[in-house]
Amino acid sequence: xxxxxxxxxxxxxxxxxxxxxxxxxxxxxxxxxxxxxxxxxxxxxxxxxxxxxxxxxxxxxxxxxxxxxxxxxxxxxxxxxxxxxxxxxxxxxxxxxxxxxxxxxxxxxxxxxxxxxxxxxxxxxxxxxxxxxxxxxxxxxxxxxxxxxxxxxxxxxxxxxxxxxxxxxxxxxxxxxxxxxxxxxxxxxxxxxxxxxxxxxxxxxxxxxxxxxxxxxxxxxxxxxxxxxxxxxxxxxxxxxxxxxxxxxxxxxxxxxxxxxx
Amino acid sequence: xxxxxxxxxxxxxxxxxxxxxxxxxxxxxxxxxxxxxxxxxxxxxxxxxxxxxxxxxxxxxxxxxxxxxxxxxxxxxxxxxxxxxxxxxxxxxxxxxxxxxxxxxxxxxxxxxxxxxxxxxxxxxxxxxxxxxxxxxxxxxxxxxxxxxxxxxxxxxxxxxxxxxxxxxxxxxxxxxxxxxxxxxxxxxxxxxxxxxxxxxxxxxxxxxxxxxxxxxxxxxxxxxxxxxxxxxxxxxxxxxxxxxxxxxxxxxxxxxxxxxxxxxxxxxxxxxxx
Numbered sequence: 001x002x003x004x005x006x007x008x009x010x011x012x013x014x015x016x017x018x019x020x021x022x023x024x025x026x027x028x029x030x031x032x033x034x035x036x037x038x039x040x041x042x043x044x045x046x047x048x049x050x051x052x053x054x055x056x057x058x059x060x061x062x063x064x065x066x067x068x069x070x071x072x073x074x075x076x077x078x079x080x081x082x083x084x085x086x087x088x089x090x091x092x093x094x095x096x097x098x099x100x101x102x103x104x105x106x107x108x109x110x111x112x113x114x115x116x117x118x119x120x121x122x123x124x125x126x127x128x129x130x131x132x133x134x135x136x137x138x139x140x141x142x143x144x145x146x147x148x149x150x151x152x153x154x155x156x157x158x159x160x161x162x163x164x165x166x167x168x169x170x171x172x173x174x175x176x177x178x179x180x181x182x183x184x185x186x187x188x189x190x191x192x193x194x195x196x197x198x199x200x201x202x203x204x205x206x207x208x209x210x211x212x213x214x215x216x217x218x219x220x221x222x223x224x225x226x227x228x229x230x231x232x233x234x235x236x237x238x239x240x241x242x243x244x245x246x247x248x249x250x251x252x253x254x255x256x257x258x259x260x261x262x
Numbered sequence: 263x264x265x266x267x268x269x270x271x272x273x274x275x276x277x278x279x280x281x282x283x284x285x286x287x288x289x290x291x292x293x294x295x296x297x298x299x300x301x302x303x304x305x306x307x308x309x310x311x312x313x314x315x316x317x318x319x320x321x322x323x324x325x326x327x328x329x330x331x332x333x334x335x336x337x338x339x340x341x342x343x344x345x346x347x348x349x350x351x352x353x354x355x356x357x358x359x360x361x362x363x364x365x366x367x368x369x370x371x372x373x374x375x376x377x378x379x380x381x382x383x384x385x386x387x388x389x390x391x392x393x394x395x396x397x398x399x400x401x402x403x404x405x406x407x408x409x410x411x412x413x414x415x416x417x418x419x420x421x422x423x424x425x426x427x428x429x430x431x432x433x434x435x436x437x438x439x440x441x442x443x444x445x446x447x448x449x450x451x452x453x454x455x456x457x458x459x460x461x462x463x464x465x466x467x468x469x470x471x472x473x474x475x476x477x478x479x480x481x482x483x484x485x486x487x488x489x490x491x492x493x494x495x496x497x498x499x500x501x502x503x504x505x506x507x508x509x510x511x512x513x514x515x516x517x518x519x520x521x522x523x524x525x526x527x528x529x530x531x532x533x534x535x536x537x
Contacts, residue, residue, distance in 0.1 A: 013531050053534070056365050060528045081367035092362040094280070096287035101280075108276025109366035111269030138287065 001070050003162050003194035004032035004055065009064035011050055011218075024050040025218045028064070034161075037188055037195040039209030041202070041246070047218040048198035049088075052166045055196065056086040068162055082110075085160035089167040091147040095140040099125055099150045102139060103157060110158035117157060124153040128183070145176030152183060156191075163187065165197040169204060181208055202242035216250045273368035277376025278383075281346075285384065296388065299338055300395050306459065307331040307400060325490065327400055330459060332489050335396075336482050337458040339389040339416065340423045341449055346381035347374070347427025348445040352434040361534060370524065371517055374431075378424040385420070404489065411488035411495050415481055418505045422477030425512025426452075432516075432523040438532060452476055457483065477512075480505055 009028035012021040025047045032038040042048050053059040054066055057077040065072065071079040093102045100121055107117030125135060128149040134142055139150070148168065155163060165184065169177040185208055187193045199205050205212055206226045213223045222229055222245075230240050233248035240248070247253060264272070285292060310330050314323025350373075354360035363373065396402075430448050434441030455462065455469055456478035462470055473479045480501055487493040495502075527533045 053361075056361075058361050058365055058528060058533060059531060060525065062529075078367055078369070081365060084365075086361075086365060088361070090358055092359045094284060094357050094359060097280075097283055101283045105276055105280040105283075106362070106366075108272050108279065109363070109368050111264045111272050111368070113264075113272055114275070114279070 001034075002031050002067075003034045003036065003069060004030065004038070004196060005065075005067040006030040006051075006055075007065045009051075009054065009066060010062050011047075011054060011059065012062055023218050025054075025061075028218075028220050030213060030220070030223070032194060032196060034194050035188060035192050037184070037197065037208055037210050039205045039212045040196070040198045040215050041200065041205045041212055041242070042198070042215035043200055043252075046215045048200075048215055049166050050218075051215070052086060052088075052164050052196070052198055055162075056084060056164055057081055058086075083161040084164060085155040085158070085162075086164040086166065087148075087151045087155050087168050089170045091139065091144070091151060093139045093147065093150070096138045098136045098138060099130065099142070099153075100135050102150065103154050106154045107157045112158055120157055121153065124156055125150065128153055129179070143176075145172050145179075148172060148176065148180060152180065156187075159191050160193065162194045162196060165195060167198055167200065169199070169201060177204070184208055202246075206242055214246060214249055216252070222249045270368060270372045273366070273372045274376040274379065276368075277373060278380045281377070281380040281384070296391065299388070300392050303331065303334045303338060303392055303396055304399055306334045307396065324401070324403065328402065328490060329486060331396060331400070331402070332486050333458045333482055335389055335393055336416070336419070336485050337453065337456075337478070338392060339385045340419055340478055340481065341453070342385040342388060343378070343381040343420055343423045344427045344430065344449055344452075345445070346384065347377055347424060348430035348448075349434065349442060350377045351431050352442045355434070355438060364524070364533060370521055374428050374513075374517055374520065378427070381424070381427070382420045386416075406492040407489040408492045408494050409488075411493060411498055412485050414495065414502060415484040415488060415498070418502050418509065419477065419481030419485075421509030422481065422505060422512060423509075425509055425516045426477070428513060428516030428520055432520055435520070435523045435527050436532065452478055455479070477505060477508065 006028055009025055010023070011025040012023045015022050028051065030038070040048050040051060050059060054061050055068065055073060057073050057080055060074055067073070068080045068084055071083075073080050094105070097105070100118065103121035103125070104114060104117050107121065108114065112120070122135065126132070130146055130149055130153075134146060139147060142150070152168070168184070169180050172180065181204060184195060184197070188195060197209065209226065211223065211225055212229060214221050214229070222232070224232065226242070229245050229249075230242075233245050234240050307327050307330050310325075310327030311323045313326055314321045351360065354363055426448075430445045433444040437444060455465065455473040456476045457473065458478070462473040462479055465473060484498055484501060488498065
């Protein structure tokens with residue numbers, strides 16, 4: 001059984017009364033095997049976050065089917081939520097609460113008793129290198145990199161079978177970015193966690209993903225191992241960069257703002 | 263493997279503990295709101311003594327003061343429950359945590375019950391503090407009051423207002439930009455029709471019709487009868503039972519409507535938008 005199975009997925013949003021609809025996702029088919037790190041690469045507005053939100057049961061699709069370890073994300077949402085966790089770009093924390101208080105809240109939502117959660121939260125935050133004096137300070141006093149580490153620690157309090165990472169390193173400094181990437185790789189090795197990651201960082205996608213999908217204007221334009229994608233578009237025997245792969249497959253420059261859709 | 267019921271109980275406590283932590287962290291605001299509520303209650307209660315002074319000895323100023331104080335305190339308590347529950351969505355949107363909370367495997371009923379439990383405990387503590395402070399300003403005579411009956415009225419009122427709060431929480435869920443203002447309108451209407459500061463009989467006939475639909479009308483009347491006239495549980499049993507049934511029904515109805523609204527918000531992408 002696949003960790004994630006997406007078939008014929010479609011999602012559209014109303015542009016406003018009488019203004020029609022905007023398609024965020026069209027005809028998406030993806031299969032992710034257990035233990036795989038699967039990356040979705042695409043520019044801003046390509047539909048990456050919409051895709052992650054649907055898998056996380058935060059959005060209901062208009063057509064198609066999404067299953068997580070065999071459970072349908074609409075009809076069996078509770079079962080899906082028990083095995084999925086999502087870490088997003090924005091720090092979804094209570095700003096005045098401390099990392100420990102935020103983690104305790106998160107753990108209890110997943111049924112982890114307070115005492116066990118507190119011990120585990122301390123261990124995880126220390127393991128991730130969060131300074132001891134920051135454990136009880138309000139989240140708003142932590143740096144962006146530290147907040148992202150807390151977000152990852154929160155996801156690991158109740159280890160998910162499928163971890164959804166929505167641009168987890170966006171906005172981080174190079175060192176923090178590297179640390180988070182190492183953490184993702186460790187997770188797969190130590191916990192056998194399946195990881196579904198979205199990014200618009202070419203280097204990151206190539207470095208940590210087993211397979212990649214390229215998403216553009218809500219459509220999946222290519223899928224494969226990074227080396228396969230490169231080989232697919234290479235014409236002169238030279239290994240192209242991921243930017244060149246994107247250009248060849250979508251006809252658009254990576255930084256082109258016109259690629260933004262929603 | 264933790265049994266499902268225990269998991270939900272842990273999650274319920276999670277919501278209560280989170281709100282306790284938030285209340286402690288925002289203690290400055292709590293102090294400001296307490297001062298505001300206390301001064302508002304005092305200002306209303308002084309109308310009783312003022313009326314006696316203006317109208318002469320025909321008016322029992324002490325009775326009127328206690329009448330108004332009961333109304334303002336009960337309303338402060340019930341509206342607190344209503345606001346804590348109805349604004350839970352708006353609050354989480356503002357903090358940016360709404361998607362995290364809605365993605366958790368705990369049930370929505372657990373979410374709503376946890377928030378409601380905190381609201382009740384918070385409301386009781388806050389109202390007792392205001393009552394204690396108000397007692398320093400007035401010569402309150404509670405000798406003839408039936409405090410057991412009064413406590414039961416307050417408890418039953420909590421159940422009713424929990425249902426109202428859950429129903430009102432739908433508005434910030436569906437209308438991210440104006441939902442909170444809409445809940446304020448609901449609270450203002452309840453204040454008008456529920457006889458908080460006057461008997462509902464002074465209202466126009468058509469407004470009295472709506473007053474009968476507000477649980478606050480019965481709670482405030484019951485509280486006044488038990489505190490001002492010493493009416494006991496025997497006489498209050500039937501209305502208390504009816505109010506309890508209505509309150510429980512309202513909680514389930516509100517939770518059902520909330521689940522429909524949540525589904526709609528997830529179809530239209532309204533969960534994420536910040537208002």
